[in-house]
Amino acid sequence: MLPVDLPDTVREALLAPLVDHHCNGVRRDExxxxxxxxxxxxxxxxxxxxxxxxxxxxxxxxxxxxxxxxxxxxxxxxxxxxxxxxxxGAGEVNRRLLRAAGVAAFLVDTGPESGELLSAAEMGRHADAAADEIVRIEQIEHDVAEMARIAVDYLDSLAEELVARAARAVGMNTVIAHRCGLDFDPSRPSRGSVIAAANRRLSDPKERLTDPVLLRHLLWTAVDVARERGLPLQFHTGAGDADVEPHRADPARMTGFIKALQPIGVPVVLLHCYPFHRQAAHLAALFPHVYVDVGQALARTAAGAWRIMDEVLELAPFHKQLFSSDCSGVAESCHLGAVYFRRSLGVALKPRVDAGEWTAADAARVAHMVGSGNARRIYRL
Structure with a gap:
C-alpha cells in the first residue's frame, strides 16, 4: 500500500492508527x-x-x-x-471497511441526521474505535426554527440549544459556504436585522436556511459558544454543494472573518478545500488559529492524490495539517480516505528524505502529527 524503500520508522508512522477529524455516518441499509x-x-x-x-x-x-x-x-x-x-450484507461490509481503515477515533459530523446513517457511537462500534460528535450548527438552527413561534423565542432557543449540544461535542461546524458562499459580511449583524430576518424565517421554517443575516448570526452565536467551551469551528470549503457557485467556496474569501476571529482565539479548521487547497494552506501559514485538511479530495483523485498532498506540505506548517476521510454514505469512502492519505503522504515524504532535505525521523514526526497528533491536540482528545 505504501511506496517501496521508505525507512521503517516512516512506514510505521504512516501505518499507525489515524484520527479522522471529520467524517459522516455511513448507510446501514442494503x-x-x-x-x-x-x-x-x-x-x-x-x-x-x-x-x-x-x-x-x-x-x-x-x-x-x-x-x-x-x-x-x-x-x-x-x-x-x-x-x-x-x-x-451492509453490517458486515461496514465493519470490514471501517476497521480496515485503521482509524483510532472518529469525529462524526451530525449534520445529515437520518435513520439510514450510522450514529457516531455506531461508527465507533463498527470500527472498534473511539467516536465523538461534531455539531453542525445549521442542523440545530433547523430544529429550533421548526419549534419556535416568535422571533425572540427563536433567538433565545438557538443560543440555548447550541450551548446544550456543544456540551456533548468536541467541535462545531458550518456549511455556510454551501448556503450563501464564503464571501459573506464578516461583521456581527445588528439585533434589529436579525429579528426582522427571524420573522421571515419563521414564516416558512421547513426551508433550508439561506438568509445571509441569519447565517451570520448563527455563526457568531456559535463562535461565542466555541470560545466559552474551547472548541474548534470547522468550515466546509471547496468542492461540495452543487447549488452554490464553486468559486464562492474558496476559503480565501473568508479572510476578513478569519482576521476577526484571531483575537478571540477560536481555532478555525478549513475542511476539504480542494481545489482551493493552496489558498487554504496559505491561510494556515498566515494565521495562528487556522488549520487545514484536504479530506475527500485524496480519495476522489486517487492515484493523483500525492500532488495535492505535496502542495499542502509546501505551504502549510506541519502542525496545522489534519487527516479526514470526509467519509459519507458508504464505508468505502472511509477506507479509501485512509488508504490514499497514507499513500499520498508517503509518496510526498519519500523524495524529501531521499534528497537529504529531511531525516527519516523528521518524516515520521510529520506523519504522526498529520495523521493523529494534531487532531488530538486541537480537539483535546
Whole structure:
C-alpha cells in the first residue's frame, strides 16, 4: 500500500492508527446498484445513460482497494463487487471497511441526521474505535426554527440549544459556504436585522436556511459558544454543494472573518478545500488559529492524490495539517480516505528524505502529527 524503500520508522508512522477529524455516518441499509452509484459519484446525480460512476478515479479505487477487504481479487468488475457487497450484507461490509481503515477515533459530523446513517457511537462500534460528535450548527438552527413561534423565542432557543449540544461535542461546524458562499459580511449583524430576518424565517421554517443575516448570526452565536467551551469551528470549503457557485467556496474569501476571529482565539479548521487547497494552506501559514485538511479530495483523485498532498506540505506548517476521510454514505469512502492519505503522504515524504532535505525521523514526526497528533491536540482528545 505504501511506496517501496521508505525507512521503517516512516512506514510505521504512516501505518499507525489515524484520527479522522471529520467524517459522516455511513448507510446501514442494503443498497441497490443505482443507490450505490449515487453515493460514490460527485454532484449527487446519476451517471449519464450508458455510463457508470465506477468510471471515475474513486470508482476504480473501490475496485482496487475495497475489493480485497471484501474477499475479492483487486480490479473485479463492478457487478462482481456489488454482488459480493450484497452477499455479505451492509453490517458486515461496514465493519470490514471501517476497521480496515485503521482509524483510532472518529469525529462524526451530525449534520445529515437520518435513520439510514450510522450514529457516531455506531461508527465507533463498527470500527472498534473511539467516536465523538461534531455539531453542525445549521442542523440545530433547523430544529429550533421548526419549534419556535416568535422571533425572540427563536433567538433565545438557538443560543440555548447550541450551548446544550456543544456540551456533548468536541467541535462545531458550518456549511455556510454551501448556503450563501464564503464571501459573506464578516461583521456581527445588528439585533434589529436579525429579528426582522427571524420573522421571515419563521414564516416558512421547513426551508433550508439561506438568509445571509441569519447565517451570520448563527455563526457568531456559535463562535461565542466555541470560545466559552474551547472548541474548534470547522468550515466546509471547496468542492461540495452543487447549488452554490464553486468559486464562492474558496476559503480565501473568508479572510476578513478569519482576521476577526484571531483575537478571540477560536481555532478555525478549513475542511476539504480542494481545489482551493493552496489558498487554504496559505491561510494556515498566515494565521495562528487556522488549520487545514484536504479530506475527500485524496480519495476522489486517487492515484493523483500525492500532488495535492505535496502542495499542502509546501505551504502549510506541519502542525496545522489534519487527516479526514470526509467519509459519507458508504464505508468505502472511509477506507479509501485512509488508504490514499497514507499513500499520498508517503509518496510526498519519500523524495524529501531521499534528497537529504529531511531525516527519516523528521518524516515520521510529520506523519504522526498529520495523521493523529494534531487532531488530538486541537480537539483535546
Amino acid at each position: 443498497l441497490s446498484r443505482s443507490q450505490f452509484e449515487l453515493l460514490i459519484g460527485d454532484g449527487g446525480g446519476p451517471a449519464p445513460p450508458g455510463t457508470t460512476h465506477f468510471d471515475t478515479p474513486f470508482g476504480a479505487a473501490v475496485r482496487r482497494w475495497c475489493a480485497p477487504v471484501l474477499g475479492l481479487a483487486p480490479h473485479v468488475t463492478p457487478s462482481v463487487y456489488l454482488s459480493r457487497r450484497a452477499e455479505l
